[in-house]
Amino acid sequence: MRGEVLILNLNRPDALNALNSTMFDELDSFFSSEYKEYDANCIIITGKGEKAFAAGADIKELHGLSSAQAESLSRKGQIIFSKIEEFHLPIIGAINGFALGGGCELAMACHIRIASSKAKFGQPEVGLGIIPGYGGTQRLIQLIGKGKATELLLTGDLINAEEAHRLGLVNYVTEPEQLMDRAMEIAAKMQTRGPLALSGVIRSVNQYFSSAHEGYLFEAKTFGEVASTEDFAEGTKAFIEKRKPVFQGK
Numbered sequence: 001m002r003g004e005v006l007i008l009n010l011n012r013p014d015a016l017n018a019l020n021s022t023m024f025d026e027l028d029s030f031f032s033s034e035y036k037e038y039d040a041n042c043i044i045i046t047g048k049g050e051k052a053f054a055a056g057a058d059i060k061e062l063h064g065l066s067s068a069q070a071e072s073l074s075r076k077g078q079i080i081f082s083k084i085e086e087f088h089l090p091i092i093g094a095i096n097g098f099a100l101g102g103g104c105e106l107a108m109a110c111h112i113r114i115a116s117s118k119a120k121f122g123q124p125e126v127g128l129g130i131i132p133g134y135g136g137t138q139r140l141i142q143l144i145g146k147g148k149a150t151e152l153l154l155t156g157d158l159i160n161a162e163e164a165h166r167l168g169l170v171n172y173v174t175e176p177e178q179l180m181d182r183a184m185e186i187a188a189k190m191q192t193r194g195p196l197a198l199s200g201v202i203r204s205v206n207q208y209f210s211s212a213h214e215g216y217l218f219e220a221k222t223f224g225e226v227a228s229t230e231d232f233a234e235g236t237k238a239f240i241e242k243r244k245p246v247f248q249g250k
């Protein structure tokens with residue numbers, strides 16, 4: 001049985017595909033369904049426009065959240081990204097530009113990542129006075145190891161595609177114009193494999209990390225706590241006002 005490759009575009013290019021609540025709801029409903037009606041057997045997620053895969057959660061929506069609201073938003077994002085990671089079809093992230101914050105976390109939830117040479121990766125949340133809340137503190141360690149992951153999480157530094165490849169964050173780097181062809185090539189290979197075997201591999205790989213569950217809960221709780229600080233209010237306000245934040249440690 002040979003189905004189609006379904007291409008899912010993150011489509012908010014004017015905001016660098018920043019993930020707002022509408023996009024989260026759409027991702028949730030997409031990955032909650034079996035999508036049998038499309039007869040797809042592989043999915044590619046990419047970003048619309050030249051600049052970004054996704055530049056993070058929508059900072060304008062994060063500003064002003066209470067601690068409880070932030071924790072629940074974090075859990076919601078984590079659950080949606082886990083649905084992606086646990087989806088029965090292989091999912092390739094074709095990372096065409098910025099994959100920052102929630103965008104990097106979404107890329108990490110995909111099963112295979114291919115980056116354009118123009119892509120940039122990072123978890124810059126600490127610069128806003130917050131921590132990653134959609135699984136970034138867990139999946140970055142799983143993919144590249146504790147040492148480098150902790151450095152990237154603590155500095156908020158961005159890395160380019162070559163460095164992401166060197167660290168094992170992405171599987172391949174291509175020229176931007178070859179990105180979708182390369183993704184289709186890998187999809188085509190998997191399409192010739194047994195569909196039940198593919199979903200068995202996905203389940204088994206995820207099982208290896210099943211004890212990580214506590215880490216996700218801890219991340220969401222900490223996200224909620226840090227989100228109620230003055231520093232986070234200042235960090236998000238400074239982004240919206242296009243200036244550097246002045247943190248007080250409060």
Ligand code: COA
Nearest residue numbers: 014015016018055056057058059060098100101102124125
């Ligand atoms: N949330 C909401 N809006 C965002 C956004 C985000 N995460 N990232 C970018 N945007 C918006 C900008 O506000 C801007 O909108 P405007 O034209 O209405 O002012 C538009 O997207 C273009 O972004 P801009 O900052 O002008 O592009 P740039 O090329 O100068 O910089 C980035 C690109 C990615 C370096 C910069 O947008 C950025 O730092 N984004 C936030 C990254 C981040 O901290 N993500 C983690 C969030 S938790």
